[in-house]
Amino acid sequence: MLTFYNEQHSQHQGRDRSVNGQPVPCAEAPLRADAVLAELGRRGLGRIVTPHGVPLMSLERIHTPRYLHFLRNAWSEWVALDPANAGKDAFPSVWPVRTLRSDVEPDNLRAKLGLYSMDSGTPLTAGTWSAAKTGADCAVNAAHALRLGERSAFVLSRPPGHHAGADFYGGYCFLNNAALAAQHMLDDGARKVAILDLDYHHGNGTQSIFYQRDDVLFISLHADPRFEFPFYLGHADERGEGPGLGYNLNLPLPAGTTATAWLAALETACIRLGSFGADALVVSLGVDTFAGDPLSRFALHSADYLRVGERLAWLGLPTAFIFEGGYAVKELGVNVVNVLEGFET
Ligand code: Q9C
Ligand code: ZN
Numbered sequence: 001m002l003t004f005y006n007e008q009h010s011q012h013q014g015r016d017r018s019v020n021g022q023p024v025p026c027a028e029a030p031l032r033a034d035a036v037l038a039e040l041g042r043r044g045l046g047r048i049v050t051p052h053g054v055p056l057m058s059l060e061r062i063h064t065p066r067y068l069h070f071l072r073n074a075w076s077e078w079v080a081l082d083p084a085n086a087g088k089d090a091f092p093s094v095w096p097v098r099t100l101r102s103d104v105e106p107d108n109l110r111a112k113l114g115l116y117s118m119d120s121g122t123p124l125t126a127g128t129w130s131a132a133k134t135g136a137d138c139a140v141n142a143a144h145a146l147r148l149g150e151r152s153a154f155v156l157s158r159p160p161g162h163h164a165g166a167d168f169y170g171g172y173c174f175l176n177n178a179a180l181a182a183q184h185m186l187d188d189g190a191r192k193v194a195i196l197d198l199d200y201h202h203g204n205g206t207q208s209i210f211y212q213r214d215d216v217l218f219i220s221l222h223a224d225p226r227f228e229f230p231f232y233l234g235h236a237d238e239r240g241e242g243p244g245l246g247y248n249l250n251l252p253l254p255a256g257t258t259a260t261a262w263l264a265a266l267e268t269a270c271i272r273l274g275s276f277g278a279d280a281l282v283v284s285l286g287v288d289t290f291a292g293d294p295l296s297r298f299a300l301h302s303a304d305y306l307r308v309g310e311r312l313a314w315l316g317l318p319t320a321f322i323f324e325g326g327y328a329v330k331e332l333g334v335n336v337v338n339v340l341e342g343f344e345t
Contacts, residue, residue: 011127199286309342
């Protein structure tokens with residue numbers, strides 16, 4: 001399997017944050033990708049390649065020009081507010097909720113941070129744009145490799161992407177790599193693409209991007225948003241809208257979900273995938289479903305991830321795996337590479 005590796009990923013590194021006076025390290029840290037890269041090397045799972053830069057136009061197929069403009073310039077505007085900001089990450093503090101306008105972009109940087117974000121847990125740093133952009137390059141390159149005949153590709157990148165919408169960041173995500181990969185394949189001649197989101201959290205960004213479309217089927221297995229982030233999307237009654245009705249499938253699961261119940265939901269997802277007739281598959285591969293994950297409340301074990309890869313291989317589709325969440329750094333490499341190896345064998 002070809003791996004597209006984002007060499008800029010460590011440029012995005014959130015600092016420790018103070019919560020109730022205690023410093024809390026950012027869970028979405030460079031060590032995560034380092035761990036997966038090391039395990040790929042140990043298991044010898046194929047070539048690791050550096051992506052070619054893609055034009056901003058490819059990103060504009062998914063994200064709005066004004067959001068991309070904001071993201072590219074946010075750090076320099078943050079530092080311009082106060083030179084002392086260079087030593088602090090940027091966080092939003094005010095949001096345009098219901099009744100407030102989001103069509104007029106404010107000049108004030110703090111107001112823009114709120115306009116273009118969904119939470120206050122996603123640090124925007126000096127290297128966020130270059131890390132996120134190079135990750136998007138990886139996603140588009142992987143999609144292109146599938147169109148050129150590769151059976152599978154892995155995007156080893158961070159920050160992750162599935163919580164990011166057309167014009168907002170959040171949930172540690174800035175650019176929606178899975179959506180960019182799917183759209184690139186469609187632009188390159190694929191007729192239908194499916195996205196299967198296996199991350200513990202609902203992929204609200206990806207769902208929202210394709211909600212009204214019938215050329216992209218979005219399926220997500222995730223913790224029920226009644227108790228888990230992103231809280232405001234991911235319910236079973238969200239089935240798509242307009243031409244997209246029937247092309248969105250959410251399978252929310254309770255806290256404590258074990259491999260048996262999770263794999264049964266994966267089977268439901270695979271049956272819907274089979275009837276859709278996709279030309280290619282994009283997998284949002286988060287392994288925060290792991291029993292030892294510090295953020296999560298599911299209970300999959302390392303060996304289960306081999307079964308996941310095997311089941312996906314039976315679909316017989318060209319498949320791009322996109323690295324999303326997973327925060328148990330010690331087991332992260334094994335869990336991710338188990339999915340990939342299960343797919344290959
Ligand atoms: N105290 C992904 O897995 N909330 N994003 C965490 C921790 C945000 C997870 C709160 C979780 C976002 C890609
Ligand atoms: Zn997650």
